[in-house]
Amino acid sequence: MNKMILVTGPARSGKSEWAETLAMESGQPVVYIATATENPHDPEWQQRILLHQQRRPQDWITLSVPEELTAAVMTANHDTCLLIDSLGTWVANLLSQDDEMWQQTTAEFLEKVQLIAAQIIFVGEETGWGVVPAYPVGRQFRDRLGSLIRQLGPICDTVYLVTGGYVLNLSILGSPLPKPKS
Numbered sequence: 001m002n003k004m005i006l007v008t009g010p011a012r013s014g015k016s017e018w019a020e021t022l023a024m025e026s027g028q029p030v031v032y033i034a035t036a037t038e039n040p041h042d043p044e045w046q047q048r049i050l051l052h053q054q055r056r057p058q059d060w061i062t063l064s065v066p067e068e069l070t071a072a073v074m075t076a077n078h079d080t081c082l083l084i085d086s087l088g089t090w091v092a093n094l095l096s097q098d099d100e101m102w103q104q105t106t107a108e109f110l111e112k113v114q115l116i117a118a119q120i121i122f123v124g125e126e127t128g129w130g131v132v133p134a135y136p137v138g139r140q141f142r143d144r145l146g147s148l149i150r151q152l153g154p155i156c157d158t159v160y161l162v163t164g165g166y167v168l169n170l171s172i173l174g175s176p177l178p179k180p181k182s
Helices: 015-025 043-055 069-074 087-093 099-113 136-155
Strands: 004-009 030-034 061-064 081-085 119-125 158-163 166-169
Touching: 004 015, 004 136, 015 030, 015 043, 015 081, 015 119, 015 158, 030 069, 069 081, 069 099, 087 119, 087 136, 099 136, 119 136
Parallel strands: 004 119, 004 158, 030 061, 030 081, 081 119
Antiparallel strands: 158 166
């Protein structure tokens, strides 16, 4: 199995389910890194979290890591499969960072994940497929997540797009973009 896998796609497309399937097929102990935080004042959000929890096998270890994702990844054992769900929630959790701090956070994250001996499966949302958000924080979220996914894809061994009830292996079907000029 590949060392780093990115599973991306729109909301409710089955990204998490495909990532969970890949983790189960890895044959390794799975550490599920959940970036979402519970909110007892939001029953719909709690229901989403519960559905994810109920799908996971009992022997998976779950870590709640809303912000310190790089540090959590650095603690992984080499014989482990990390499933990080999701990058979009992690980005949302860090929207209070100014642009300079965010650039440092993502640069460190992208550097460190390449050093990990464990297999890593990332789940990341595609948010820029619709209307440009009318408010600044919405545009900031969309742009930061899109940029993170674009930077992560080329360093992953395999990139899957899950949409319309299908899983597409973009690493086979697609061609990588040239690196942006500095």
